[in-house]
Amino acid sequence: MKIGIIGLGLIGGSLAWDLTRLGYEVIGVSRQLTTCNMALDRAIVSRATVNLDILAQTDLIFICTPIASIIPTLERLIKYLPPHVVITDVASVKGSIVPQATQLWSNFVGSHPMAGTANQGIEAVESDLFKNAPCVITPLENTPEKNIETVSKIWQEVGCKIYTSSPENHDRAVAWISHLPVMISANLINSCINHGNQEVVNLAKNLASSGFKDTSRVGGGNPELGLMMAQYNKAQLLNSLREYQQNLSSIIEDIEQEKWSMLEEILNKTQEERPNFLG
Numbered sequence: 001m002k003i004g005i006i007g008l009g010l011i012g013g014s015l016a017w018d019l020t021r022l023g024y025e026v027i028g029v030s031r032q033l034t035t036c037n038m039a040l041d042r043a044i045v046s047r048a049t050v051n052l053d054i055l056a057q058t059d060l061i062f063i064c065t066p067i068a069s070i071i072p073t074l075e076r077l078i079k080y081l082p083p084h085v086v087i088t089d090v091a092s093v094k095g096s097i098v099p100q101a102t103q104l105w106s107n108f109v110g111s112h113p114m115a116g117t118a119n120q121g122i123e124a125v126e127s128d129l130f131k132n133a134p135c136v137i138t139p140l141e142n143t144p145e146k147n148i149e150t151v152s153k154i155w156q157e158v159g160c161k162i163y164t165s166s167p168e169n170h171d172r173a174v175a176w177i178s179h180l181p182v183m184i185s186a187n188l189i190n191s192c193i194n195h196g197n198q199e200v201v202n203l204a205k206n207l208a209s210s211g212f213k214d215t216s217r218v219g220g221g222n223p224e225l226g227l228m229m230a231q232y233n234k235a236q237l238l239n240s241l242r243e244y245q246q247n248l249s250s251i252i253e254d255i256e257q258e259k260w261s262m263l264e265e266i267l268n269k270t271q272e273e274r275p276n277f278l279g
């Protein structure tokens with residue numbers, strides 16, 4: 001099977017490298033020639049170019065560009081392809097991609113490997129990035145079963161554990177465990193620095209330690225990613241934020257009214273449940 005990968009950055013390049021090492025012929029397409037040359041120098045792909053027409057010879061294509069470029073890339077790509085080619089993407093949101101992509105190309109199946117680092121671009125490529133990572137396949141009702149199997153099999157070969165869900169439920173779930181935490185964490189940092197008493201803020205900066213390090217990590221990450229989460233998963237992120245706001249109000253009330261047993265109940269439950277989210 002010949003595999004095409006568009007966007008030789010962290011995710012696309014890492015996937016290309018693993019698949020090349022597994023013996024697949026991998027053809028890469030990226031935006032910049034320098035990226036293509038680097039991918040060839042490092043033997044991440046067998047061939048690489050900036051032109052999409054080279055992918056006419058492939059059987060399966062992964063679109064690994066930033067979210068905003070996925071649909072425009074698909075629109076430019078499909079004129080070169082015979083109809084049997086299966087296309088997937090790796091975007092971190094699915095509801096704003098999968099229905100539109102499937103309308104453009106009936107052999108499209110959405111997927112999202114839940115793996116990554118804080119780094120970007122071809123320099124960030126890592127081998128075995130996907131080992132033991134969950135990967136969500138997000139078919140629609142009319143997605144052919146054989147295409148789901150083709151895409152799942154490749155993700156399994158690079159080490160992913162496969163989950164299947166509708167695009168909507170995927171977006172709801174990632175809103176809770178990925179997009180909401182970024183907003184909460186960013187708001188934590190923002191609230192600290194906007195506190196009116198500068199002397200307290202300065203002292204807090206000096207005292208901040210492991211607890212603040214854990215809770216502020218995702219809020220102190222790449223701003224582009226946080227913005228993209230809000231733009232492309234707006235509805236589900238807002239639902240999660242509103243539910244979170246209600247729960248926060250209830251905690252504030254418990255503390256104001258000194259309902260310590262209610263607060264204790266919540267803290268006992270969260271201590272018990274946290275490991276269930278982290279395997």
Ligand code: NAP
Pocket residue numbers: 006007008009010011012029030031032033035036064065066067069073090091092093112113114115116117119120121122124
């Ligand atoms: P990245 O490291 O910035 O890589 C994206 C690459 O796409 C860039 O290196 C760029 O290559 C290329 N590119 C940009 N526009 C292009 C275009 N129009 N045509 C062809 N190539 C283009 O980003 P990433 O972290 O790999 O993210 C890529 C996708 O993976 C996103 O859709 C994201 O939602 C998804 N994802 C990310 C993570 C994560 O943690 N990072 C996890 C799961 C899924 P050049 O160097 O040639 O400009």
